[in-house]
Amino acid sequence: MRDVSEKQAADDKVAVVIVAAGRGARAGQANGPKQYQQIGGGAVIARTLGAFLMHPKIGPVVVAIHADDGALFRRAAGANADRVVAVTGGTSRQESVRLGLLALRSNAPGRVLIHDAARPFVDAELIDRTIAAIGERQGALPALPVADTLKRETAEGMIGETVSRAGLHAAQTPQGFPFWPILAAHEKAHHLGKADFTDDAAIAEWAHIPVKIVPGSPDNVKLTWARDIAMADQRLSSAPRFPDIRTGNGYDVHAFEPGDHVTLCGVAIPHDRKLSGHSDADVGLHALTDALLATCGAGDIGTHFPPSDPQWKGAASRIFVEHAAKLVRARGGRIANVDITLICEAPRVGPHREAMTEALSAILRISLDRISIKATTNEKLGFVGREEGIAAIATASVVFPGNVPE
Structure with missing residues (x-):
C-alpha cells in the first residue's frame, strides 16, 4: 500500500475516501465485518473499490480500515490493495472520514468523494453526477425522494403524527465536496468535540457549505442487515455473467x-x-x-x-x-x-x-x-x-x- 504522496492528485482528478472501519454489528459477526463478507463470489469491499478504481475521473483512493483488519483488507482487496492507501480509522464514521481526509492533505486534490464501503452497487453514472455537482464552495449529495408515508412514534409506541414527506430525501453516498472546505469542517468539528454527525453532508450543513442534491440510484443500497447481504449475494449470483x-x-x-x-x-x-x-x-x-x-x-x-x-x-x-x-x-x-x-x-x-x-x-x-x-x-x-x-x-x-x- 502506497503513500498518497506517490501519486499526484491533480485538480482534474477526484480523490476518494472509503469508510471501512466499522464492525457492522447489525449484519452479524459470524462471517466478520459486513464489508468483508462475500457477495457474488467476492468481498463487499472489493466490489466497492472496483467501482472507483475503474472510473477514469478518480485519482487517489484512501480506505479507512479498523486497526485489526490489515490482513483481512489485503485478502479481500487482492491486487487492488496496492492501488490504494489504507489508513487506520477511528472509533466513529466521522472520525474515520477525518483521518482519511488528513491522509490526502500532503498532496491535496481539488475535490473528494466520501463513500461507505457497504454500498457496493455504486455505478459510474452516479459517480459522474456527484462529481459534476461539486463546486469551489459547494458539495453534492446523491439522494432519493422518500416514497413511504412517514409516521412519528410516541413514547408509548403509538402513532403520534403523520409526517409530511414533501421535500424529504434519503441520503446516499458518495458525497462530494471541495477538498479543503470539507477537511476544515471536519477538523473544526473534531476540535469542538462535536461527534454526532451521521454523514458528511450534515457536517457541511453545520459549516455553512451549501450542498446540492443530485439524483441517487435505487440500486445504490447500503448493506446494513444480514438479510441485505444475503439479498446482494443472491442478486449477483443469479445474474447472468x-x-x-x-x-x-x-x-x-x-x-x-x-x-x-x-x-x-x-x-x-x-x-x-x-x-x-x-x-x-x-x-x-x-x-x-x-x-x-x-x-x-x-x-x-x-x-x-x-x-x-x-x-x-x-x-x-x-x-x-x-x-x-x-x-x-x-x-x-x-x-x-x-x-x-x-x-x-x-x-x-x-x-x-x-x-x-x-x-x-x-x-x-x-x-x-x-x-x-x-x-x-x-x-x-x-x-x-x-x-x-x-x-x-x-x-x-x-x-x-x-x-x-x-
Missing part, C-alpha cells in the same frame, strides 16, 4: 549494432549483428509486455522498467513478460492467446519458431496452441528494409472475471 475479454496491442523497434546474435522471443539466434537496447533488446518480448499490460490498464514497459534504471542493463526480457503476466493474473485475468509478428529482413525466424513458441509457453504458462509467432519482411522498404533494425507487433487476449449487468 458474461466474459470480460480484453485485447491489448504492443509495438517495439530496436536498431542493429555490432554483435554476434539477436535475441527474439526468448531465443538467441546467431547473426552478424545484435539489437541495441538497455536490456537484451528482445523486440518481440518488449512488444508482448506492452500488449499484456494494456489488457489491465497497467501502463507500459517503461513505467515498470525504466531504461534509466541501471539494474535492467542487459536483463533478460522474459523478466518483463513474467512481470506483466503476474499483474494480469493478480487482477483475475487468464491469458487466452498471444500473437507476435516479427518484421525483419534477417535473420530468418522460421527455423527458430518452435523454440520461440516453447519459450513463451514456459514464460506465460499457457499451452503451445495459444501462441502464434509469425515473421514478415518489409519488402526492402524503410529502416527494416534497409536492415537497420527489427520491429515487432504483439497482440494479447485476456479473459477477466465475468461482469454482471446491472
Whole structure:
C-alpha cells in the first residue's frame, strides 16, 4: 500500500475516501465485518473499490480500515490493495472520514468523494453526477425522494403524527465536496468535540457549505442487515455473467549494432549483428509486455522498467513478460492467446519458431496452441528494409472475471 504522496492528485482528478472501519454489528459477526463478507463470489469491499478504481475521473483512493483488519483488507482487496492507501480509522464514521481526509492533505486534490464501503452497487453514472455537482464552495449529495408515508412514534409506541414527506430525501453516498472546505469542517468539528454527525453532508450543513442534491440510484443500497447481504449475494449470483475479454496491442523497434546474435522471443539466434537496447533488446518480448499490460490498464514497459534504471542493463526480457503476466493474473485475468509478428529482413525466424513458441509457453504458462509467432519482411522498404533494425507487433487476449449487468 502506497503513500498518497506517490501519486499526484491533480485538480482534474477526484480523490476518494472509503469508510471501512466499522464492525457492522447489525449484519452479524459470524462471517466478520459486513464489508468483508462475500457477495457474488467476492468481498463487499472489493466490489466497492472496483467501482472507483475503474472510473477514469478518480485519482487517489484512501480506505479507512479498523486497526485489526490489515490482513483481512489485503485478502479481500487482492491486487487492488496496492492501488490504494489504507489508513487506520477511528472509533466513529466521522472520525474515520477525518483521518482519511488528513491522509490526502500532503498532496491535496481539488475535490473528494466520501463513500461507505457497504454500498457496493455504486455505478459510474452516479459517480459522474456527484462529481459534476461539486463546486469551489459547494458539495453534492446523491439522494432519493422518500416514497413511504412517514409516521412519528410516541413514547408509548403509538402513532403520534403523520409526517409530511414533501421535500424529504434519503441520503446516499458518495458525497462530494471541495477538498479543503470539507477537511476544515471536519477538523473544526473534531476540535469542538462535536461527534454526532451521521454523514458528511450534515457536517457541511453545520459549516455553512451549501450542498446540492443530485439524483441517487435505487440500486445504490447500503448493506446494513444480514438479510441485505444475503439479498446482494443472491442478486449477483443469479445474474447472468458474461466474459470480460480484453485485447491489448504492443509495438517495439530496436536498431542493429555490432554483435554476434539477436535475441527474439526468448531465443538467441546467431547473426552478424545484435539489437541495441538497455536490456537484451528482445523486440518481440518488449512488444508482448506492452500488449499484456494494456489488457489491465497497467501502463507500459517503461513505467515498470525504466531504461534509466541501471539494474535492467542487459536483463533478460522474459523478466518483463513474467512481470506483466503476474499483474494480469493478480487482477483475475487468464491469458487466452498471444500473437507476435516479427518484421525483419534477417535473420530468418522460421527455423527458430518452435523454440520461440516453447519459450513463451514456459514464460506465460499457457499451452503451445495459444501462441502464434509469425515473421514478415518489409519488402526492402524503410529502416527494416534497409536492415537497420527489427520491429515487432504483439497482440494479447485476456479473459477477466465475468461482469454482471446491472
